[in-house]
Amino acid sequence: PISAVERKEGDAPQVLRRMPTGIGGLDQVLHGGLFRCGVYMVMGRPGTGKTTLGNQVAFNHAASGGHAIFLTLLTDSHDRMLAGMQAMAFYDPQALFTRISYLSAYHVLESEGLPGLLKLLRESLREQAATLLVIDGVVTAEAAAPSELDLKKFLHELQVLGELFGCTTLLLTGSRGDADAHYAERTMVYGILHLTSEAHGSRATRYVEILKRRGSDGLHGRHAFTICAAGISVYPR
Numbered sequence: 471p472i473s474a475v476e477r478k479e480g481d482a483p484q485v486l487r488r489m490p491t492g493i494g495g496l497d498q499v500l501h502g503g504l505f506r507c508g509v510y511m512v513m514g515r516p517g518t519g520k521t522t523l524g525n526q527v528a529f530n531h532a533a534s535g536g537h538a539i540f541l542t543l544l545t546d547s548h549d550r551m552l553a554g555m556q557a558m559a560f561y562d563p564q565a566l567f568t569r570i571s572y573l574s575a576y577h578v579l580e581s582e583g584l585p586g587l588l589k590l591l592r593e594s595l596r597e598q599a600a601t602l603l604v605i606d607g608v609v610t611a612e613a614a615a616p617s618e619l620d621l622k623k624f625l626h627e628l629q630v631l632g633e634l635f636g637c638t639t640l641l642l643t644g645s646r647g648d649a650d651a652h653y654a655e656r657t658m659v660y661g662i663l664h665l666t667s668e669a670h671g672s673r674a675t676r677y678v679e680i681l682k683r684r685g686s687d688g689l690h691g692r693h694a695f696t697i698c699a700a701g702i703s704v705y706p707r
Contacts, residue, residue, distance in 0.1 A: 487506045488503040489504050490534075495695070499693055501689070505661075505685060507632045509625065509629050509641065509660055512663045519665050522701065522702055525540065525561075526701045537571075537599055538570045538604065539595070541594075541605050542605075543574075544576045560700075576610065579611060584621075595635045600635070600637055602640070604640045605640070621655070661684060662682040666692075676694065678695050
């Protein structure tokens with residue numbers, strides 16, 4: 471990608487291309503998918519489906535010929551996480567360690583902070599030639615940031631890495647229902663997907679809403695989704 475400073479006056483603006491998530495209903499809501507090289511946040515309380523969504527997008531991306539890195543920060547072990555994915559239709563054991571790499575970076579974050587985490591990401595993206603990065607447990611990186619400014623700098627550098635290596639990024643993080651929660655991240659990312667689950671009598675319904683769509687209108691409102699053996703299925707309203 472050509473940065474703004476490299477463009478000459480009079481050049482046509484860069485056309486933003488889409489990266490489909492492979493989840494049909496979600497791509498319909500997103501009007502074709504995520505913007506390539508963009509950084510997106512997936513927010514939701516525990517159990518709303520963030521990790522399943524991140525894995526499903528990663529496996530779909532691998533199935534379409536891309537390479538993905540799934541990086542965790544103080545979350546479930548990879549063995550336990552993948553054990554829960556094996557029953558789902560999108561899971562492909564052949565893609566593991568060939569087109570999808572699972573990395574744990576909490577110890578790097580703990581010992582070297584956000585600069586060490588960026589160094590690890592830069593090296594991993596270069597070595598794996600990854601075109602999709604999923605970071606699970608971003609709330610841990612938020613807690614490790616000395617200040618909100620340091621967190622914003624980290625997110626900015628993450629965006630620069632995405633543009634440099636042609637990599638789209640998904641940040642999976644919790645949601646406290648607080649309007650000010652994750653404010654720094656909200657201001658920096660291309661888009662925000664909010665996952666919720668609401669009780670209706672003895673039943674519960676899951677919803678996804680696109681809270682932020684930089685450069686795209688998307689389909690407004692909340693859209694029901696389910697998690698079953700097929701994985702996540704979104705039903706646009």
